[in-house]
Amino acid sequence: MTEQIISPGFLKSMSGKTAFLKRMFTVFIAQEPKRVAEIRNALESSDVERLRHLAHALKGGAATMGVERVRDCCLMLEKASKAEDMISAKAHLDELEKEMRNAYAFMFNFLAER
Template sequence: MDKHEVIDSKFLDSMAGKQPFLKRMFTVFISQEPKRIQEIKDALGSQDVERLRHLAHALKGGAATMGAGRIRDCCLLLERASKAKDMNAAQSHLSELELEMRHAYAFMFNYLAEH
């Protein structure tokens, strides 16, 4: 995966011919993940490191499944910070995650509009 790709081009290539399924995946991600991001913010705000770790881990898996490597990497860093109980690092990683999520949403909305 190119470090500049929002969604891995190899993943997209592997989904050729499966556009209805990919569109459903993107639609579910767009509709459900903002809630998880808010839950991550809430867990960070309340210093609930276990919930934060769990939420970051779950989002990491979903992102990896969809070829969203930059989101996966942010979640891994957030998960590690929560395990270390380093809330300053977690806050920094959350900011980066939110930026990457915006990029992913834009990519997915564009994909859905074009296909």
């Protein structure tokens, strides 16, 4: 089963803008692992307000990049933090980390091919 890592609509909108897309992917790869680590730290310290803030920020970045499954994980993580449901937040973080690895792999491959 092949699932889209990056929204086909986003990729289509970037058609002919390879240099710009490469810069976007490079920035995402450089910045977001730190944010995911901060999300994990906020969860582990039960800092629900920081967790909500970080998940919200990553959600916006993921939406801009067309990484819809990451965006969806962030939305669920944000909702869990608002409800102070750390058990659900942990499950959503695990899924987020998996989806981020998929996104990084897609972006690295895109950068290597062009």
